Amino acid sequence: MTDPERDECPFLVPVTADRIWIFPVAAYCRRPGHAIRVPGSSTFASVCTRPDHCECEGYRTALAESASTEPPPRAAGP
Numbered sequence: 001m002t003d004p005e006r007d008e009c010p011f012l013v014p015v016t017a018d019r020i021w022i023f024p025v026a027a028y029c030r031r032p033g034h035a036i037r038v039p040g041s042s043t044f045a046s047v048c049t050r051p052d053h054c055e056c057e058g059y060r061t062a063l064a065e066s067a068s069t070e071p072p073p074r075a076a077g078p
Helices: 041-048 051-055 057-069
Strands: 012-014 027-029
Touching: 027 041, 041 051, 051 057
Parallel strands: none
Antiparallel strands: 012 027
16 A cells, blocks of 8 residues: 655645645645645654654554455465
């Protein structure tokens, strides 16, 4: 699902129409099954766009949820 080696969080969605926001933002966080979250500018710069995104509680929660919903591996045949 995600690659922890990426420099930025895979849940970031670039904002293409910034007129819908009160304050201009570069991206928002959209985790499957969760509400949209707009990170603060300092969080965006220091966590979301760096390898440190792996330390984000939302990122770790999403990984745990995706791991629990993956089907179990098939057993080898006889």
